[in-house]
Each structure stands twice: as structure tokens, then as C-alpha cells.
Amino acid sequence: MAKPKDTKLSLNDFGKPCDRLAHMNPENLMPMSRPLDCREPEWSPLKEETKEKYMASLDDTLVLNIPRPQSKREEQELVRKFLSGVEKLFQKNNNWTFLQPLVSTVEHCAKCQTCSDSCHIYESSGKHDMYRPTYRSEIFRRIYQDYIHPSGRYHKTWKNGGEIKLSWLTVARLGELSYRCNICRRCAQSCPIGADNSVVAREIRKVFSQELGIHTVELHDNGSMLQLKVGYSTGMNPEIVKDNIEFIDEDMSEKTGMKLETPWDKKGADILLIHNAGEIMAWPENIGAFTAIFQSAGLNWTMSSEALGYDNINYGLFYDDVQFARVVIKHFQCAQKLGVRKIVFGECGHATKAAMIIADRILTGDLNIPRESCFPLLKQLVEGGSLKLDPSSNNFPVTLHDPCNLVRLMGIVQPQRDVIKKICPKFREMTPHGVNNYCCGGGSGFAIHSGHNFEEWRFKISGRKKLSQILNAFSDCIEPETKKYVCAPCSNCKGQIRDILGHYNLWNDAGITYGGLVELIVNAMTDVKPNYIDWDEII
Amino acid sequence: MGPILHLLTYVCMIVFVVAVVHKFNEYNKMPMHLRWELYPVAHEGKKASYGGSYFEEVDWWEKERTVDMGTEMKQMSQEILFLAAVKEHNPKLWLRTFPFHFGMYSLIGFLMLLIAGALLGVAGVDMSGGGFGTVVGTLTAIAGFAGAVLGAIGALGLIARRLFDEDLKDFTKPSDIFNLVFLLSVFLLMAATGASDPYFTGLREYVQSIITFNINYVPSNPAAVGAIALASLVVAYIPLTHMAHFVVKYFTYHNIRWDDRPNVPGKDPMGDQIAEVLQYEITWAASHINPNGTKKTWAEAATENPEELKESK
Ligand code: SF4
Ligand code: SF4
Secondary structure, eight states: OOOOGGGOOOGGGTTOOOSOSOOOOGGGSOOOOTTSOSOOOOOOOOOHHHHHHBOOOSSSOOSSOOBOOSSHHHHHHHHHHHHHHHHHHTOHHHHTTTHHHHHHHHHHOOOOOTTGGGOHHHHHTTSOGGGSHHHHHHHHHHHIIIIISTTGGGSHHHHHSSOOOOOHHHHHHHHHHTTSOOOOOHHHHTOSSOOOHHHHHHHHHHIIIIITOOOOTTTIIIIIIHHHHHSSTTOOOHHHHHHHHHHHHHHHHHHHSSOOOOOBSOTTOSEEEEOOTHHHHHOHHHHHHHHHHHHHTTOOEEBOOSTTTTOOOOTHHHHOHHHHHHHHHHHHHHHHHHTOSEEEEOSOHHHHHHHHTGGGGTOOGGGOOOEEEHHHHHHHHHHHTSSOBOGGGGOSOEEEOOOTTTTTTTOOOSHHHHHHHHHOTTEEOOSSOGGGOOOOSOGGGGGGOOTTTHHHHIIIIITHHHHHHHHHHTGGGOSTTSOEEEEOOSHHHHHHHHHHHHHTTHHHHHOEEEEOHHHHHHHHBTTSOSOSSOGGGOO | OHHHHHHHHHHHHHHHHHHHHHHHHHHHTSOOOOOOOOSSOGGGGGGGGTTOOGGGSTTGGGSOOOOOHHHHHHHHHHHHHHOHHHHHHOHHHHHHHHHHHHHHHHHHHHHHHHHHHHHHHHTTOOTTSSTHHHHHHHHHHHHHHHHHHHHHHHHHHHHHHHHHOHHHHTTOOHHHHHHHHHHHHHHHHHHHHHHHOTTOHHHHHHHHHHHTTOTTOOOSOHHHHHHHHHHHHHHHHGGGSGGGHHHHHHHIIIIIITOOOOOOTTTOTTHHHHHHHHTSEEOOOSTTTOTTOOOEEHHHHHTSOHHHHHHHO
């Protein structure tokens, strides 16, 4: 079938001055199944003052907010700084962290497009050329090869097929385009060469952050900076966090009938549990469920009340290596002070990967503290008999979302399945699942971005494939009378799935809700009050 | 003619070796990077079948880590010989790229057999007198024809795809077409050589002359002379282009995708390497990193409080 004309975009057009380079026509978006088998509405337009203030001409939305240069000099400065940053990406002192993955991708991608069909963003958009995994990489590659690589000026057309016009607009659009990728690395999995376009997206974000000081407010100012300043990215300091958790303990004690009490700052504890502190405000029942499980199983555990010690978030993972390292070091210093045997991370994919994998080659000596995901431990508790469980309490259809960071990028695939299979008699897998899963669409920090109309982009484009998988998993019982549960054991994914189910009104229209893994476990525990998952509370 | 042809072959062989060694060193000398593996990791043994890792175990750092080279070798050979990833994810491309690559592998086998035949010739074995010599001669003919025909079919298919496929056209550069046409001409000249000399006797004698430095030898078949000249040039050219991915793939798989070596807590096997990279000087200029342009190392930048940097600005 011929590609619709408005899904085509030539590489040479990337720097073309115009109001909007690409429009994701709702007509072209990937079709959905019942009850969403109808046309999407048009995009809410960006405000005129937004367009005047920022470079907003990439597509239908805006997230990075790059200010429009006010003079020729400012335009040139933007380009100069960008090129200086790109050059640093290829220097071992400045970018030892990702030099080899970046160089191998830039130099050896065969442009075979095998990776395109693996990308949910490309597929959901109706295969718009701009959202190919290779599109932004190729623009970046050509800029690098034409303007940075020593031999570039001699072989532009020969090696690159044409010169990319380097203007402030090209640079700013490329920065914005680096925020149209979830960095889920599904595309990399299908690449026969081992090239990885997600690396290019992330490295472009790094140039903007580490060299130009341009980042999204959500990841930087209200994210890593605030976290480093007060301890938690919502601005809650240790005292407020302790108060809130105390309140959660009380609330959940009432709900479970147990006397829940979170242990704080217990020196020499076996386990330091670090949650994504976003759960405190958004999903207190997740925090309460961990406490109920750990307490029932008699574990020797603690939480830290020191700044950063209670919040495993590390947004540097998505845009800035230096901020990443700063946050991770603080996390481990908290654990070191308590002298715990190991750190266990709550249900948060990016934080678990950040601390276990990415930080593995930053932390040494005393800071290199043993650490693990909560899933294997939960499996041990569920299978080992330390919890009394009755699966019939979970006698409703359940499907499982695989958070990319934990599954495709860490290989933690089976423990959470073993738990669910043991306690959810009506469990069904999504297709595909495990390491071949699709991102929820909130990956790489998108779940916390909603400015302008970016939320619409998360719903219509990046979250579309996951939603389609969810609907398909429940296609045999899609009517709203059957209550269904999407288990999304990761804070970021949970936020995205909450937003997308809410946007499409799928609780009312299809009876679908969502939550974590520990809530299902407590819901099945026989020595707590029934109905930890309370369908009547869902609105 | 003979000395020029031999000189060309010798020079191209040297360029090939130097370029491959250079490429390997370029990647091998790069500093350690952060972990960036992607599952399934082939050497995870039974867990590799579904993409699992040692992180699925409680207290994983206390357990013996098993690296199953058997599953890794199996997956590598499927990848190298049959281009398994392309077959799975892009079957349309596989129909073209598999014959192309298999054609090249056959020609590598063909070259090995030519060398074997040339050595037998030096040892005085009659290649057409039955026995071992004939077996080698027959295998040479099969590998030569198979390589030329498969390679030519694949190259033609890839050229057509690069030129006409909607998904690829915009990404295709003049050098991509040149590379494919270059290789196609080698495949075609090889086929033409075989058409008039089915046992590739001229080529075997040429290989023998290369081994014995008999630089005045020139095959009588003009197609063979063309094939030798172009094949020599292709051999030198490939490692200078992105087609050097046959070297780089080693790193993208072993050093990136499948590199799950842990810096085991308590043992810290990578402590020295980490200490080294953390001493690298960092010149990123954003205000939260280096507002005053002062010299600092990664270790210093990573332990600074960006709020204090703001104040010092
Ligand atoms: S990244 Fe890999 S799959 Fe994608 S175009 Fe490049 S070589 Fe092909
Ligand atoms: S990393 Fe994920 S979102 Fe980004 S291009 Fe690849 S498949 Fe698409």
C-alpha cells in the first residue's frame, strides 16, 4: 500500500523554514480496536505566544522550549555551541560514558531501516518518516560528518547524499526531535549491526543539557536540580516525607487491619528500601503494600530519612550524565551511612536500571553497595510461603506491562510473572511481551511531561501501541461490567497508563484500571482485610 | 602487466590488513563506557531463551555467575552465517541481503580453496589427476560459481531496493550505490571467469604466483585478469567504508549489547578502570556543570552541588 503523502518527509527538508514541518494527521494514526475504533480528534493548536517565544515548528507539539534567537548573533551562537557540544560527544575525556555506543552507531548504521517497524512511535504515527528511529540519527550523522569529522568537507555529497543546511532552525528542531523517542531501545534489538538509535537521541539531549544548558523544566529544574537541593523532586524535604509516610502507615493500617509501621534509619538493617517517592503522593497504596508485605514476612528492613535516601528517582538517566552521576552518588552515600547489607528498589524501572546497571561503572569501593530489584525478593516471599495467599481474591482479568528498563534493559523478566501467575488466576499476557514488549509511551521521562499539548502526543502517538496491546489483551471481556487490571510495576509506566486510561475514559467504557504488583499481592493476602484493591474507589 | 597486477594485489592485501587492524584498534582503545546491555544476552544460558539475566536472582552478587559460551557461539554463528536478525525483523531485505552476504562468504571459502589448491600445486599435486586434488578443484568450482551467482543476485536486489524502495531512497547516498555496483562487478567478472574456465585454473595459478612471488604470471583469460584487479581493489576498499561493520559488530555485540559483566560489590573488579575514567577532564560548558570554565575532572563534577555552582557564578 502506498504511503500517504503527508507521512513523507525528506531529510533535506529538515531545515526548511515553515510553521510546522510535520503534521501527524489523525486520519493516518494506527487504528485501534474496540472501544477506540473511531477517529482521533485534531490536535489542540499551540498558542501563538508560545510559537513566538519558542522554536515550535517541528510537529504538532512542543516539549523542550528552546527560545527563539533574537538576533543573527544569537542564532550563530546557538549553532556554534551545538557544534562544540557535538564535538565533545566524540572526545574520550568528555564522553567516555557513551563513546563506543555512539561512534559505532554513527559510523556503521547501514540505513537498512530494519529498525523502523520495531518503533511504536513510528508505527503509531501511521509511519511518518520523521518518527523513524533513523531520521534524527541521520540528520545528526550528517551534521557530524559534514561539520565536525576531519574529512567531512571533502565528501559531503558522496558520503552523505547531500549537505544538511546547518542553521539555528535545524539545530533547534533536532533538539526537539530528540524528545520524540522513548529511549526504549526496541529498535536497537532488531538492528543486525548492533547500532542503537536511542543512543543518538539521548546524546543529542546531552549536548543540549551539558553544553547549551537547555533541558526540560520537568527533568532538570523541577527534577534533578530540586532533588539535589531538597532531597526529592516534588520539593518535599525529609521531614515532610516522614510525615507523609506516617500518614500512609495509618491509612493502610486501617485498610489492611495490620499495625503498619515503617522503620526509619535502622543502622545495619538487612535491606534499605528506596521507593520512587512519586508514589507517596500518587499511589500511597503501593507504599503501604510494600510495608504490609515486608512486615508480614518479618524482613529486617528500613527506609532512609536523609535527603535523596527516600527517593530513587534519577532523571539524569534521560538527559544528562553529570546530573545522573551526582544523584546516584548521593543515593549510595545514604545507604553507606546506614551500613545496610543491600538496597532494594521499589517498583520503578528507570531508577532500578540507573542504580544497578548504569551506575555499575561509576560506583567503586565502599559506595559499591549490593543492590537488587524488588521482583526477585517478592517472588521469593510469594513462593517461599512466608505470606498466606488466596489467589481467588484476584479473580479478575489481569495483564502485565513489562517496563522497558527492567525487562529489555535488565533482563528481569520472569520473577514478576511467577508472582502474578501464582496469585492471579485470570492472568493473560500482552502480545508481544517480555523483552519484546512495547514501551508504555511515557519512557525517558515523558510520563511527567504535560506542558502545552504534549500530553496529547503521549496519548495519540507514544502511548498508542501500549494502549492497543492492553485492549487486545482484554478483547474477550472488553465490556465495562468485567473489571480488569493492568499491572504496571513501575512508577513512570504507571503514570503514563493512568493518564492514558483516563484520557480515553476506559474505566467507564471498558472497566480497565491499573496498579502495581504489590497491590495484587496484598489483595491476595488472607491475614489482611479483603479488598485492598477497592474497585469502588476507582473513579 | 604481470608485475603491475601482482603489485596491485600485494598493496591491496596490505591495505586490508592495516585497515582492519586500525579499525579494531580504534574501537579497542576506546575507554570503558557505561553498561548498556540489551536483552536477550546470548551467554545467559537457559535464561537467554526468554531474555532473562542474573538480576532475576535474590542476592545475585553472592552467586556464581555462569557465562555460557555455547549459547553465545550458537547465536553468533546464526547471526553471521544466516543474518538471523534481518531474517526475523526484515524478511524482504533478507531475501536480498542473505544471498549477497552468503555470496561473499562463498567467495571467501573459494579463496581459501584456491590457496589450498595453489599449495597443493606447489607441492606437485595434480589437480585434475583424481584423488584429493580433484576434490579440492571441484569444491573450488562450486564455491566460485555459488559465490558469484548468489552475490550478483543479492547485489542487484540491493541496488534496486536502494534506488526504488520508498523507505530507503531518501537515505541512499551515491557511495552506497557505488559500493554495491563495485561488488556486483566483481561477482559478474568472477562468473565470467568461471564460464570460460570452470575450474578457475587461471585464478588458482595466479594465487600460486602470489605465494611464490612469480610476478610475471598473467592469466590468459581477460575476465580473470579483470576479476583479480577488481577483487584486489574491493578487498582494500571494504575496511575503509562503513562495510567494516564486520569488525565493528564484534564490539557492538560483545562490548555493548552483551556486556553484562558486573562490577561485583565487594570484589570491585573494575575499580581501577573506573578510577581512571573518573580522572578524565571534563569541559562541558553548561552552567550547572562548569559556569566558570575551570578545569575539573569527572570525579569532581559528579560530587559537586550544582546549587553551589550557581552561587559561585
Ligand atoms: S540502526 Fe540498524 S536496523 Fe536501523 S537502519 Fe541502521 S543498520 Fe539498519
Ligand atoms: S528507542 Fe524506542 S522510541 Fe526511540 S526510536 Fe527506538 S523504538 Fe522508537
